[in-house]
Amino acid sequence: MPEFSGHVFIGVSVDGFIAKPDGDLKWLTERDLPFEETGYDAFMESVDALIMGRSTYETVLEMDEWFYTKPVFVLSTTLDPSSIERDDVSLHRSIDEVLAAFAAAGLTNAYVDGGATIQSFLRAGLIDTMILSHAPVLIGSGARLFGELTEDIDLELISVGSLPASFTQTKYRVVR
16 A cells, blocks of 8 residues: 555634635635645645545535546545535545545555544644644634644644745644
8 A cells, every 4th residue: 555645735824714704715715815826736736636524515616616626535424425516526434444545556655635634634643744724813713724632642833934924834843
């Protein structure tokens, strides 16, 4: 089985949220941050495919256009398989199942997206790097990027920088 490597690239409020309680992302998407200056394109070139949870998948489906050019593996125990209408999207019920499908496709580097999915992959020791783009806002409540852990996860700072529109970006390596 090929070696699996999970990577995170996500926007987060300064108080640690990735979405408002109703899933709203306007606090992030309606800022004057030029998307091309975030490093997202280079990040996407470094991964083979995406793994995301149901909530993230449903949020992306509501957007005006499908902007992924790589296969998407959706991790959900509740999503109806008939709701998957794209040939480049597959549904998986567990981390083990999605990892087996990833390996069967000969893929090794995954963009892991969505709060619960990121948390699950962190707890399973499957995240290698995280790039966090911090929006200059406190939103007070919503979906947290990080949840409860059974043990500490040590991080090594790779880089920190400033982006336009008062954003900051930090990149970490997960220490094993």
